[in-house]
Amino acid sequence: MKDLSLHILDLSQNSISAGAGLVEISIEEDTKEDRLTICINDNGKGMDKDFLEKVMDPFVTTRTSRRVGLGIPLMLAACSRCEGDLVVESEKNVGTRLKAVFKHSHIDRAPMGDMAETMLSLILAGSDVNRNVDFVYRHIIDGRVFCLDTREIRTALGNDINLGEPEVLMWIKDYINEGLKNIRGGV
Amino acid sequence: MKTIQELEEIRKKTLDTINIRKDRSGTRIVVGMATCGIAAGARPVLLTIMDEIKKHDLSDVVVAQTGCIGMCRLEPIVEVYKPGEEKVTYVKVNPSKAIRIVNEHIMKGKVVEGYTIGAESK
Numbered sequence: 204m205k206d207l208s209l210h211i212l213d214l215s216q217n218s219i220s221a222g223a224g225l226v227e228i229s230i231e232e233d234t235k236e237d238r239l240t241i242c243i244n245d246n247g248k249g250m251d252k253d254f255l256e257k258v259m260d261p262f263v264t265t266r267t268s269r270r271v272g273l274g275i276p277l278m279l280a281a282c283s284r285c286e287g288d289l290v291v292e293s294e295k296n297v298g299t300r301l302k303a304v305f306k307h308s309h310i311d312r313a314p315m316g317d318m319a320e321t322m323l324s325l326i327l328a329g330s331d332v333n334r335n336v337d338f339v340y341r342h343i344i345d346g347r348v349f350c351l352d353t354r355e356i357r358t359a360l361g362n363d364i365n366l367g368e369p370e371v372l373m374w375i376k377d378y379i380n381e382g383l384k385n386i387r388g389g390v
Numbered sequence: 391m392k393t394i395q396e397l398e399e400i401r402k403k404t405l406d407t408i409n410i411r412k413d414r415s416g417t418r419i420v421v422g423m424a425t426c427g428i429a430a431g432a433r434p435v436l437l438t439i440m441d442e443i444k445k446h447d448l449s450d451v452v453v454a455q456t457g458c459i460g461m462c463r464l465e466p467i468v469e470v471y472k473p474g475e476e477k478v479t480y481v482k483v484n485p486s487k488a489i490r491i492v493n494e495h496i497m498k499g500k501v502v503e504g505y506t507i508g509a510e511s512k
Contacts, residue, residue, distance in 0.1 A: 320437055
């Protein structure tokens with residue numbers, strides 16, 4: 204994976220596959236503490252204890268097309284090489300919480316990447332299944348907060364318009380890029 | 391500054407086209423978006439296709455995502471399902487190839503043979 208937004212896209216797809224109705228993605232950049240934290244929380248079907256213990260193992264997967272699953276191992280490797288760590292907690296029928304920590308200034312820390320593209324891809328994926336998948340994306344940089352909640356957008360649009368409509372997606376893309384620019388303080 | 395109020399305008403504007411898309415009788419474009427696809431560059435391909443559909447106002451085309459198809463070395467993979475026609479699988483797609491696929495295959499019905507899985511294995 205070239206950047207962190209791709210990891211986030213990949214791991215959030217797991218949440219959608221796990222039947223989640225709400226996926227919360229939060230990114231906190233704290234330059235003072237020199238820490239970057241990414242959390243992905245969902246209310247999907249969760250994992251039992253046995254599976255959770257093996258989840259960091261690349262040879263464990265739920266997919267049926269191959270016997271390797273690299274999503275979590277790749278994220279673990281990305282964290283480990285930046286003096287960080289990855290923790291996955293899960294409870295059957297409740298949901299899964301994933302927390303990845305990086306040293307913000309570490310030379311090997313991959314760039315953030317394009318979060319607008321990641322959110323668009325996720326919303327598109329979530330609008331294609333036979334249920335509503337909502338996303339909350341919160342990005343904090345040194346205390347400055349940007350938040351996107353697709354439940355608000357859904358309310359504004361009404362029930363007959365799908366979030367995956369191109370017009371809506373383009374609006375969300377601009378909304379995210381503008382919001383992120385604001386909290387980055389024009390740097 | 392983008393505001394939630396703007397969504398109301400989008401709502402009015404898109405209500406008509408939505409009814410066409412709802413019956414899903416049109417073309418379906420599926421992009422492989424598992425770990426392998428994402429790592430190989432599927433995200434920009436997906437969004438390029440989305441952009442092209444919006445640009446040309448193709449209201450009867452649906453873009454969807456799928457997991458791993460099992461041919462990771464050929465990712466990004468794009469499958470095109472046109473009603474009444476056989477599925478066409480494009481491999482090692484990038485944004486510029488995606489534009490050609492939409493312009494030639496989706497809009498004019500001409501399969502871009504050079505990008506298909508058949509051409510790759512020759």
